[in-house]
Amino acid sequence: MTYRHAPYRSEKMEKVTLMCAALAAASLTGCAGLNADVHTTNPAALQGEPTYTITRMPSQDASADHPQFEALLRDELAKRGFVDTAGKPAHYLLSIAYDTRPATVGVGGKDCAPSDCPKAEAPFSLFGGRAYQHSLTLRFFERTSGEERYKVSAVIADRDADPLRAMPVLVKSALAKFPFDAPSDWRVKLQQDKASGVRNVISVQPLQP
Incomplete structure (x- = not known):
């Protein structure tokens, strides 16, 4: 009797494994695919003349990619009424920092923030x-x-792994509301346009504590 049921159990275990893998893929998409988590300090504190000039770190001066990041930011800030004075006196100095690294991916709740997702002990690959x-x-x-x-x-x-491909989504997310008001933490959802492939913001919601 036990022997006859063994193949059934094996088949069932395979189905469970595939389901878990599918859920893991869905979780990664839900947590990160077209979502961004945004955190602000001094919400809605921008006052005065909407002019700025960009300050660079030495490593950014030497980076071949950095001018592309700046150009993207200038375009998005211009849409929001902020003008780059190109080094001339401005009301604000704008500092830009960005980073790309292997991620620890959580497998768990739907639409969880990266900080709230259950973490694997180390970055893992899925398929x-x-x-x-x-x-x-x-x-x-x-x-x-x-x-x-x-x-x-x-x-x-x-x-x-290419930060240039991530930058348009990061810029749109960081400037989805400009400036963000209280609270400090927000979830920005984006959707990819099927024709152009461009990801556009479709909702901006405060994260629940």
């Missing part, structure tokens, strides 16, 4: 794809006082 976490932080300093007036960070995860 051969490694996950990467991309982050962008923008800091606006008042030029005359040097005080930080506004800071916003956006984080996404995907299976592409």
Whole structure:
């Protein structure tokens, strides 16, 4: 009797394994695929003339990719009424920081934030794809006082190690509301246009505590 049921149990276990793998894939998509988590400091604190000039770190001066990041930011900020003075006196100094690294991917709740997802002990690959976490932080300093007036960070995860491909989503997410008001933590959802392949913001919601 036991022997006759063994193949059934094996087949059932295979189905369960496949279901778990599918759920893991769905979880990665839900947590990161077209979602970004945004955190702000000093929400809605931008006041005064909407002009800025970009400050660079030495490593950014030497980077071949950095000018593309700046061009993308200028375009998006211009849509929101902020003008780059190209090094001339401006109300704000804008600092840009970004990072790409292998991500620890959570397998768990639907639409969970990266900070809330159950974590694997180390980055793992699902069907051969490694996950990467991309982050962008923008800091606006008042030029005359040097005080930080506004800071916003956006984080996404995907299976592409190229930060250039992640940057459009990060910029759109960080500027989805500009400036973000209270609370400090938000979930930005994006959807890919089937014709152009461009990802556009479809909703901006505060994260529940």
